[in-house]
Amino acid sequence: xxxxxxxxxxxxxxxxxxxxxxxxxxxxxxxxxxxxxxxxxxxxxxxxxxxxxxxxxxxxxxxxxxxxxxxxxxxxxxxxxxxxxxxxxxxxxxxxxxxxxxxxxxxxxxxxxxxxxxxxxxxxxxxxxxxxxxxxxxxxxxxxxxxxxxxxxxxxxxxxxxxxxxxxxxxxxxxxxxxxxxxxxxxxxxxxxxxxxxxxxx
Numbered sequence: 001x002x003x004x005x006x007x008x009x010x011x012x013x014x015x016x017x018x019x020x021x022x023x024x025x026x027x028x029x030x031x032x033x034x035x036x037x038x039x040x041x042x043x044x045x046x047x048x049x050x051x052x053x054x055x056x057x058x059x060x061x062x063x064x065x066x067x068x069x070x071x072x073x074x075x076x077x078x079x080x081x082x083x084x085x086x087x088x089x090x091x092x093x094x095x096x097x098x099x100x101x102x103x104x105x106x107x108x109x110x111x112x113x114x115x116x117x118x119x120x121x122x123x124x125x126x127x128x129x130x131x132x133x134x135x136x137x138x139x140x141x142x143x144x145x146x147x148x149x150x151x152x153x154x155x156x157x158x159x160x161x162x163x164x165x166x167x168x169x170x171x172x173x174x175x176x177x178x179x180x181x182x183x184x185x186x187x188x189x190x191x192x193x194x195x196x197x198x199x200x201x202x
Contacts, residue, residue, distance in 0.1 A: 002024070004020050006181060009185075022177065023083040023176070024163060024177055025086040025162065027088075030063040031088050031160055039120045039124055039129075039160065041123075042123035043123075044116075048108070049108040049112060050099060052109075054095055054096045054099075054106055054108075057094070058148070059089065059091050061089055062087070062089070073085070074141075075141045075142045083169055086168055087161045088161045088162075089159070089160035090159055090160075091157070091158040091160065092156075092158075093116070093158065094154050095152065113153075114155070121158070128163070129163075130161050131159070133157070133158050134156060166178070
């Protein structure tokens with residue numbers, strides 16, 4: 001896999017620094033059931049309000065059920081289809097809207113589902129796999145195709161596979177794949193004491 005460790009203001013855990021979202025995926029190498037289960041187990045142990053675990057995952061494995069995988073693939077935006085066609089695994093992260101213990105609305109469901117998905121992606125990094133989350137898909141189409149309850153929120157599609165050669169990507173995407181990573185500085189989104197007081201990174 002192309003290594004693109006984050007350039008951080010201070011040292012952070014290696015696993016976090018090395019997690020990124022590649023697009024170059026080996027089209028011929030399946031993800032094992034053990035690897036896939038490890039990703040889902042990592043999601044299972046994410047924190048959630050009341051320990052409710054409001055996340056749900058739909059899984060499609062191109063090597064086990066290519067027809068279903070193709071149905072999921074068809075929900076993706078064209079720009080994502082260009083590279084996702086090589087991914088052996090697609091997942092859809094879905095947030096359940098109500099607490100299971102009392103049936104009340106869970107306003108933290110989407111937040112918690114994001115935490116579970118990040119756990120999944122970090123586990124993929126630990127296993128040397130590619131995991132790339134996408135907002136570019138049609139949630140209405142996904143709900144209709146896969147009988148997802150109407151009150152549940154389709155949050156993100158996640159492509160998973162083994163690292164592939166850059167040559168599997170069109171030139172424009174190869175350039176993106178090799179471009180340096182960047183993030184906003186802390187002072188633009190962290191405030192100390194009050195909203196208009198930027199966090200000073202001493």
